[in-house]
Amino acid sequence: MDIDKFNRNTHIIGRIVSAITLVLLVGAPFVIGKYLGAMPDLGAVAKGFLAVGLVWTVSSVVEFLVYTPMLGAGGGYLAFITGNLINMKIPCAMNAREIAGTKAGTTENEIISTLSIATSSLVTIAVLALGVLLLVPLQPILQSPTLAPAFDNVVPALFGAMAYQYYRKNIRLALAPLLLMSALFILVPALTSQTSLMIIPSGALAIGLAFMGWKKSRAKEQA
């Protein structure tokens, strides 16, 4: 198999479908506006963008830089088209990588990651489509007060399970970011609404510590 050709095509297909999705997504409000009989107020969009959009633009750049290496080329295109990165695509790809035992930067990892994100996206689309189709009978069940605590805690359940998977092999690496983040959130509780931003210092600390440990062990090997 020609890997270079496969990778080249991944980028060609990825770019084309991303561009099409972009046009569809930005075009849809105008099509809908035409149907409803009123076009979007571009002045208000511009003002709104300055109010909230700029923050999201900065965080998009950070997300792109941080998560693309985790997702790989094909996985990256797909994940940025289908969204829900932190609460779904990233953990899903990391779990698949763990099970398959592939290493970052290899073609095998690229394949596993793309398979994983494509599957995850398809399942999400299917669940949402079914859910929308069955909205009337499902809504009272899903929103019932009995089940509400369960669905409020999907993300803690996800990160609890993933924490075991990753901490057990790297407990020394995990301790510092976990303690630092706990201390920060205890002392500045307002930060909890900014958790997705706090990933950056936490990740940077873990990477820094991992790098020091890695350098040390390499120095030992060479000695």
Next chain:
Amino acid sequence: MLSELNSPFMYAVCGGIILFVAIVCVIFLVRSYKAGKALGMDTKVLKRTITSSATFSVLPAVGILLGVIALSGSLGTPWPWLRLSVIGALHYETQVAEAAAEQVGMSRLSIDGMTPRAFATIALLMSICIMWGMILSIIFNRKYTKKLSGGKTSAKKGFGDLAMTAMFIGLVSAYIGSYIGSFVSGNGLFTFSGNITPIIVAVVAALVMAGLTYLAEEKHMVWLESFSIAASMLIGMLAAIII
């Protein structure tokens, strides 16, 4: 207004775009499966990747569905359905929709003051604010991933893998830390009276995961690996109902 936002036309527009994205996913799925086989990867591993990713995604997807339901009261069902199926993120959509509603002069996001112009404006702002990840992918993905995989010594490559693991540990730690922080100081510094449920849920899920990992590794029940995260999450979430 709500009936217009839930009209067949709206379903057709939004459903059409979702269908396009689903086809894109199938293309990527088939391509990478074939490439994996051609590379000589074990088809069992490829299939297990698919099964584990599918089971993994069901519960978070139901969580996302609840986001659709939450927004459907003010924006109708089709538009939130589209937004959360395509590049949406649960925490993002509500925030931007609220902010957009303010810009069009509504005091809060609700169907009561919704006009066609307000809806079109909110919809456009929701699309524009989140499109940057896709734009960056179109422009930089190729160069960036090439830089990551090529032109490095094998020693540096060795750290790349560790760096990913470390970054993910940082991500998980930030979230777990936030649960601890909100319990300890959520209702005032060191009052220990905040919401403790997320901590309990995370601990239960981790314990179940530990048990399942033991079975998979020590008792050689390898098939369990594909379901262990989903099962741990489910039991963790059940714990939230019981307490």
